[in-house]
Amino acid sequence: MNPCLNRAIYAVALLLLCWQGAAQAAEAFPVELRAITQGGGQAQIHAYGRLEATPQKLYFLTDGIMQSLKVVDGQQVKKYSLLATLDPFFIKKEIEQHRQEVAFSRKELSRMQALSSHEVASKKRFDTAQIQLARAQNALQQAQERLKRHNLRAPASGRILHRHLDHAQPITTATPIFDFKADHEPWLVTLRIAAHHMALVDAKVPVKLHFPTHPHEDVSGQVRHSALSQGGGDGHYALKVAVVEKRVFFRAGLQVQATLGRRVADSKGIYPIPLAALSAIHGGQADLYVLKKDQQQVTKLRVAFHRLEGTVAQLYTDLSPYSHYVYRGQHQLRDGVKVRILTPNPKP
Template structure:
């Protein structure tokens, strides 16, 4: 019996709700057909404007490098630590040179031997004992041996890592005693100059087409929440990143004397110099917005007409319209919430 009572109560609530909804629709229809709603109009503005591009990225040095050994070998000594300041030309690390020194010595001995052989063959050739071909072969062998010595000496020189510029050691990837492969990064360093910092951000292809080198930007850093830093677009990539599909832009930041570090998170607001002409209306005139789609009401023959819009962007209290207001000079602001299609309206000042 209790179950029957509950079912009856639920059914009653449903009927009441349907009736109420039906009555509300009837009232709205009555307003649209029989009453006049007072409204205010506002002019549609047309001006050159552009939507700022919002992006985020990380602070990095304009001059950064991953330093490695030219040849592989055991790391003999590392002279710097992470976070340490370095100067150009400073020795940072060296390999155990036992093997590479032996290769240089071997190449030197080989050159000396061939030089002696060539000297002896030249003497025999003058006495018509050796042939011209023997002289030529030894001459070629000496040239090859000297080139081999140059290679060994070159590798010997690049078995040490020197600082390419003044800066700081951001990260040390390897330690003493480890086997370093040729080209494997041992240090990540960057320049420490005040004008060497950039923000690297990813932007869509649509935004990429709107930017030019030199466009201005405003940077916000979590590390300095109360400051805004000025920046300029200095680099625009000519190809999209395969992983993200975004194009990279570099924004050179004016640090205003603040200490910067690689990896600081930054938010950028970029102002493209390429401008578009948009119609704009107050945000109060927009109704039923969903994403970039919305509606406004206009007056046609003394009645409200609902017009669909595509919104480009909103800036403060103004909505900039991509399409939908062609040929329309005024839209309804005050009173739009009480309108439906076909409502009779009275324009008041």
């Protein structure tokens, strides 16, 4: 093809592209605006979670064969109550053997003492007899301590939450026997809360806890601590709430609905925005197009929100520099374009 013709086609295409860009820049997209208002958010934060028992797992301190289980799920026990036993057959035979060795060593020591008094036995043989008796007594004491480990007792007054075994079987020191909750340890509730909510929780305000499966068991709780939930990528926190009132729960895992107090000072920074005004909604965030007063150029913001009643979102992103947001027509917009107002300043 002729090089001159190529250059001519390229120049015409460039001219058309520039003309199209200028036309788009001059275009004002039709939109409907609403004024940005603060406040109107909920006085509480609602969250969901599960009941935990702050349980400790109870184990035997020695290996053996399970002989008997003395308690059942949900049973209240006192401190040092016998919970389970291992078969003591072998350890008792060992203790009996050590007792015989102690008795023999004592007789031998007495014999060496008598011979030494008549200068028949040397001092070395007498010292050896003393050492053998001490070793036999130490072995007997250790065996008796191991016998105590064949009994599993309650470390404190509390409740058996779960029994892991139902029949006699071999166990090791790594085999859990019971889930146990001490009376002096509180029940805990773990709530799942979004990061932008976590910053608004007032830890000094009591938490109202409701159990759907126990409608008459509403209790109060107190915020303990929070930590980023496992995985951490979803931006949620695991909030631990201790149950303040004494209640009897026979198992952990119950579903909980919680109402937490919000810091009053933060309620002024809440902006109620209809969900229809948001776009690219994902993971508690969305895009919102806003304008400053007496301007026609929009700004696209990535905002954090909490959905309410399926139609309104509470925004926690600071919108104070702006006066209006685009309610309709935002799907055709880009950051920085000009808009043409269809409905001037309608009430939200």
